[in-house]
Amino acid sequence: MRLGWKATNLFGVHLEHGTLRLDWRGAMITGGHKAIGIEPNRILFGNVSGYRNVPGAPSGISIWEFAARGQKP
Template identity: 50%
Template sequence: MSSGLAPTLIPNPVAIWHGAIENISERASPCRYLTPTQWSAMRESALDFCDRLGADAHRLGWTAQQLFGVHPEHGTLRVDYCGALMIAGNRVQGVDADRIMFERTAARRDKPGQVWGAPIWEFKAKGD
């Protein structure tokens, strides 16, 4: 047997994102000002994004905060802290280095001075 280093498991960020969103019930909004109906649509769009475009987003350097971030106290009410997928719940059409494209709009991550909140699953864990 070789005395080389044992292989290490490298976590798959997209699987972590997907699992974390999936673990938040679609019927129980994680944020006080986000209705369960709005959350259900947002959750479904986020899971779809992970399945279809998550690997591309990760390869392009998108982070959990830039995609799923929410304000640490006010959740989705403060959209200026929200990640691209935590604003409207629309299905993503495409992803590139600085934009997430929706059917009629885009979310950008290259705004000077942008502050991102923690991923919504961390907000949920703290209890709203």
């Protein structure tokens, strides 16, 4: 994807719990604010930013992969 962002960086969710775990969420699954800027390592949402490549951050699966498993958040 553009600037090196992967689907799980943007739309990632916890493997079992969907969007219930904040530490597993992708940058675009943050809570309804429109993105106002995209940079190589962060996405800006007004007063909030979503970062990728945070040391120790877990990697989940994309929200559509979670949905395809028939699971609900």
